[in-house]
Amino acid sequence: MSRGSDAGQGPAVRLGGLTKRYGRNRGVESLTLEVARGEVLGFLGPNGAGKSTTIRLVMGLSRPNAGSVQVLGGSPREVAVRRRIGYLPGELRLFPALSGRDLLDRLAHIHGGVSAVDIDSLAARLGAELDRPLRALSKGNRQKIGLVLAFMHRPELLVLDEPTSGLDPLLQDEFARLIRERVADGATVFLSSHDLDEVERVVDRVAIIREGRLVAVDTVSGLRERAPRVVQLHLDHVPAQAVLAAIPGVRVIDRRGDGVSLEVNGSMAPLLRAIGDMGATDLVARPAGLDEIFRAFYRGTDVDEGPLAS
Numbered sequence: 001m002s003r004g005s006d007a008g009q010g011p012a013v014r015l016g017g018l019t020k021r022y023g024r025n026r027g028v029e030s031l032t033l034e035v036a037r038g039e040v041l042g043f044l045g046p047n048g049a050g051k052s053t054t055i056r057l058v059m060g061l062s063r064p065n066a067g068s069v070q071v072l073g074g075s076p077r078e079v080a081v082r083r084r085i086g087y088l089p090g091e092l093r094l095f096p097a098l099s100g101r102d103l104l105d106r107l108a109h110i111h112g113g114v115s116a117v118d119i120d121s122l123a124a125r126l127g128a129e130l131d132r133p134l135r136a137l138s139k140g141n142r143q144k145i146g147l148v149l150a151f152m153h154r155p156e157l158l159v160l161d162e163p164t165s166g167l168d169p170l171l172q173d174e175f176a177r178l179i180r181e182r183v184a185d186g187a188t189v190f191l192s193s194h195d196l197d198e199v200e201r202v203v204d205r206v207a208i209i210r211e212g213r214l215v216a217v218d219t220v221s222g223l224r225e226r227a228p229r230v231v232q233l234h235l236d237h238v239p240a241q242a243v244l245a246a247i248p249g250v251r252v253i254d255r256r257g258d259g260v261s262l263e264v265n266g267s268m269a270p271l272l273r274a275i276g277d278m279g280a281t282d283l284v285a286r287p288a289g290l291d292e293i294f295r296a297f298y299r300g301t302d303v304d305e306g307p308l309a310s
């Protein structure tokens with residue numbers, strides 16, 4: 001599938017020490033990350049974390065203050081490389097007076113090698129409204145045109161800024177199927193999202209960014225494995241919060257009446273020893289959900305000392 005000087009070797013995206021500052025504002029800081037060929041990498045973080053900044057750097061739409069960007073073995077500023085990428089921007093602002101069909105036809109013509117059947121089939125699968133002017137479409141409906149645009153030339157690399165944010169649940173399912181089909185054909189996907197629940201089914205790995213810095217890169221199952229346990233206790237003698245918080249690996253989530261909720265990282269042994277003297281009458285322990293893991297990263301408390309950003 002690969003063309004030109006790039007023999008399909010090496011990662012699809014390689015970011016090395018990438019830094020972008022906007023005046024005194026931090027965009028991203030020393031970002032080092034690779035996306036392997038055929039991989040689906042989810043780039044996650046809260047508002048303002050630096051996701052769109054990174055995506056614009058990957059696309060060569062903005063220049064870094066330091067560091068390097070390599071895409072499909074070359075620079076994203078080379079036309080030959082750009083043609084092999086499908087890009088969904090955060091907001092589609094192209095030619096608001098054109099209908100979706102006119103825009104797609106014109107860009108397909110410029111691109112070359114795009115089949116009308118592919119455009120129609122993508123538009124039908126995503127329920128894109130092709131005949132109304134883009135400015136009259138809702139954000140979600142503009143997003144569908146943007147997705148057709150990103151996928152229509154069957155690119156080797158898809159770079160998608162929040163592709164699922166405007167889509168209803170049925171379309172999110174269709175999007176997941178589309179991604180799986182393209183990956184089965186050898187494509188690589190780099191997509192951003194606020195929400196792991198929306199992209200969990202399609203991503204192989206996630207990179208989590210907070211305040212411009214990578215805080216974790218792992219598989220979804222790896223994240224689950226190093227999740228803390230959430231423990232609910234009922235005690236005859238509830239000790240002071242500081243006593244509970246002093247138990248190794250324990251963070252107090254809630255404490256009311258005779259009930260205590262705790263988050264436990266690592267071994268449960270110190271907690272089990274400590275509650276011997278507290279008159280425990282009931283204990284329920286469960287692994288933290290992905291949502292709780294993410295909140296921990298977003299808050300800035302590391303889930304554990306596991307493999308951090310590499």
Ligand SMILES: Nc1ncnc2c1ncn2[C@@H]1O[C@H](COP(=O)(O)OP(=O)(O)OP(=O)(O)O)[C@@H](O)[C@H]1O
Nearest residue numbers: 022025026027045046047048049050051052053054
């Ligand atoms: N053109 C710009 N000029 C000045 N500051 C900018 C510019 N673009 C981004 N920033 C700043 O860089 C930081 C990262 O912004 P970015 O848009 O990359 O975040 P994001 O993770 O995509 O957020 P969201 O989820 O809200 O879209 C923010 O502090 C933002 O204010």
